[in-house]
Amino acid sequence: MRTLSPCAPRGRASRCAVAEDSQCGERGSELYLGREKKIKMLVLFETAAGYAIFKVLDEQKLQQVDSLWKEFETPEKANKVVKLKHFEKFQDTTEALAAATAMVEGKLGKSLKKVLKKVVAKEAHEQLAITDVKLGGVIKEKLNLSCVHSPAVAELMRGIRNQMEGLITGLPAREISAMSLGLAHSLSRYKLKFSPDKVDTMIVQAISLLDDLDKELNNYIMRCREWYGWHFPELGKIITDNLAYCKSVRKIGDRTNVASMELSDILPEEIEAEVKLAAEISMGTEVSEEDIANIMHLCDQVIEITEYRSQLYDYLKNRMMAIAPNLTVMVGELVGARLISHAGSLLNLAKHPASTVQILGAEKALFRALKTRRDTPKYGLIYHASLVGQTTAKNKGKISRMLAAKSALAIRYDALGEDTNAEMGVENRAKLEARLRYLEEKGIRRISGSGKALARADKYQHKSDVKVYDPSGDSTLPTVSKKRKIEEVEEGEEEEKPVEAKAKKVKREAPTEAETETPKKKKKKEKKKAEEESKPEEEERAISPAEEVRGMTKKKKKEKKRAAEEEPKEEVEEAAVSPAEETTEKKKKKKKKVKEDE
Incomplete structure (x- = not known):
């Protein structure tokens, strides 16, 4: 058992190393390759002044994420955790802007690529701690470098940023703040695609000021012409240009000085001679020197405003061409x-x-x-x-x-x-x-339905009737032939007029006779018609009975037709006779009255 005792801690240590190796992406703890080689960790820190690469001295402190900020309370403590290995400074703001835009878009810039190739050694199996995950993927693809991003790395970056002035030597605080401010403005312009030359606010103000200057100039010039016109009224009619008028007034002053004054630098020779001639016979009133001085001050204002207006117009023209x-x-x-x-x-x-x-x-x-x-x-x-x-x-x-x-x-x-x-x-x-x-x-050239055709462009000629003078009208004695013609025409007109009048009277009298027919005459006419009708009837009776039978039908038809024709005629005659009967009755009544009076 004693022989195994020393082996037990080694086995536990190996198991812990494997566990930590599996969690290296999350905690950023110590990394081992096999059991002997220790992997170094480098930190890529981006600043407005350049790229800084730090080396982690004590990687065990990365395990304690919550208490890591205590290690960066002072620059001395921070130097014990990380140490500056390399600092690549930007040459100018354009290079800093290019690097920043590449980083924002998730691309690998040229300057960063050079730094990583030069500083990070592949043979030592160094690992790079970064803040942007997209940038880490690009670095791994192009340079085959392993990158780490974890909460411990984020806390480490925060501590380095807090003590950046003490960790990066040879870079004053003023320079860092100036570089960061310039980069911030440049980056914001790039993001908004904003250019200082494309500021249309300047155009809005410039055109408004130009209109205001035109109004003020017009008022001042009218006032100057009216004011100086009391002293030299002829000058305003001779010089029409406003600027030349004000310059001339500024140089002349009193009109008595015109004879000895040289105005060739302001006016042409012809107008100058005309001004000198008008000054000798001018009808203007005399004014005091104080009045002349005030008029000259007004002319100075007009000249200055005119010059400034020309400068403003040039500025507006250039700005419009830029925007x-x-x-x-x-x-x-x-x-x-x-x-x-x-x-x-x-x-x-x-x-x-x-x-x-x-x-x-x-x-x-x-x-x-x-x-x-x-x-x-x-x-x-x-x-x-x-x-x-x-x-x-x-x-x-x-x-x-x-x-x-x-x-x-x-x-x-x-x-x-x-x-x-x-x-x-x-x-x-x-x-x-x-x-x-x-x-x-378009007035000359027209398009027709079939094709293009040129319209006739002939010159317009007004056609007027040419009247030839009749020399026969010169004679005051009229010719005989003309007299006869006139008399004949007049006689013919006089003869035609009564003939026409008579014809009209006849026409008018014709209907009256028809209206005044008496009933006796009508009875006689009816008797004659009846006798004429009876004659053919007697002749028809002498015809054979066989023919009578045949002609009966024909007679009946004829009688029906006559009866149909006579009925409307009788109605018309009765309507026409009615007014005539009224006239006869009136005449009878008058005769009776005359007899009674007798």
């Missing part, structure tokens, strides 16, 4: 900047459809048209673009619609695309110009 080059090519700097300012930002403008871009800036007119049920506006801010301005009034609506569609594509390309060139804008503008040319030539 939205395609939109600038399509509609110009000022119109593009106003569109961005109206939408709030370039990204908000990119969210608008082409129909909204077309009427952006004409919201009041749009809602008024919708309320009154009239035609909606065709254009807003885009009306001031050069392509719309150079078209005829007939094609402005079409061109503004096409320009808005292409501008919407350009805005989205500028806001969301990675390229910063203006090739797409140039191509689309060329297409629009070609379409504009086609629309302008």
Whole structure:
């Protein structure tokens, strides 16, 4: 039993080693290869200044995860647990940004790959403790290094970060903080795909300031012209340019100094001579030196604001070419900047459809048209673009619609695309110009149903009747032939008029005679008709009885027809006779009254 006693603890130790070896991935405890070789553990620690690789001195302390933080309370205690083996410093922030982005995306950067190949030795079977599991998988695939990640490793990393200044020698705290701040800004810009050159807030403020400067300049210049016009009113009519006017006033002062003043650096020779001539015969009033001094101060303000406005315009132009080059090519700097300012930002403008871009800036007119049920506006801010301005009034609506569609594509390309060139804008503008040319030539060139045909482009010639002068009208004595013709025409007209009148009277009298027929005349007519009818009846009686039988049927038919024809005639005659009978009765009554009076 005594011989076995020393073997018992060895067996237990071997069993414990195997158990610990199975749990090495979870606790990060001591690792054994077989029974003799001890595996070393290295720690990869990433900083904003560079990569640091530490060597674990006492691996037994990793077993106690809960009390591990006590070992890193002071730098002295921390140096007993880990020791710096190698530190690879970044040359600049771009290298740090590249390493950080590779680590965020789970890739193995070039700088990290070099460090691991140089420091971590494969022959010693060293194991690498890391914080990112994805990065550990990539390292194992490419470099064939075993990596460890466990709660003990996370606690170890936390302790190293706490005592980083004491563990990493030769790296001051200020440099570490500056590097970390710069890397944080660079990484956030990279994540958001943000560039300081693409700050559209500057455009919004610049275009607003430009509009304000234009208003102030206009007010100042009008005030200056009106103020100095009391002293030298002719100068305002001669010099139309505002800047040249203010410079001239600043240099002249009192108009009596114009004769001895040299204005060739401001005005052309012709205008200079005209100004000198007008100063001699000016009708302006005399002003004091104090008034002239105040006017000069105002001119100085106008000149300074004008110079600053030109600088601001150049700044806005460059900023627009940097942020939205395609939109600038399509509609110009000022119109593009106003569109961005109206939408709030370039990204908000990119969210608008082409129909909204077309009427952006004409919201009041749009809602008024919708309320009154009239035609909606065709254009807003885009009306001031050069392509719309150079078209005829007939094609402005079409061109503004096409320009808005292409501008919407350009805005989205500028806001969301990675390229910063203006090739797409140039191509689309060329297409629009070609379409504009086609629309302008549409009056000459037309497309028929069968094919294309050129319309006739003949010159318009107004056809007017050429009146030849009649020399016969010069004579004041009328010719005989003309007199006879006129007299004959007049006589013919006079003869035709009574004839027509007589014919009308006859026509009018004709129905009266029919109306005034007496009943006696009608009775005579009926007797004559009866006698005429009786004659053929007597002749028919003399015919043979055989023929009588045959003709009976015919007679009956004829009599029926006559009776049918006579019945409506009698009704018509009775209707016509009724007014005539009334007239006869009235006449009889009148005769009786006359006899009684006698």
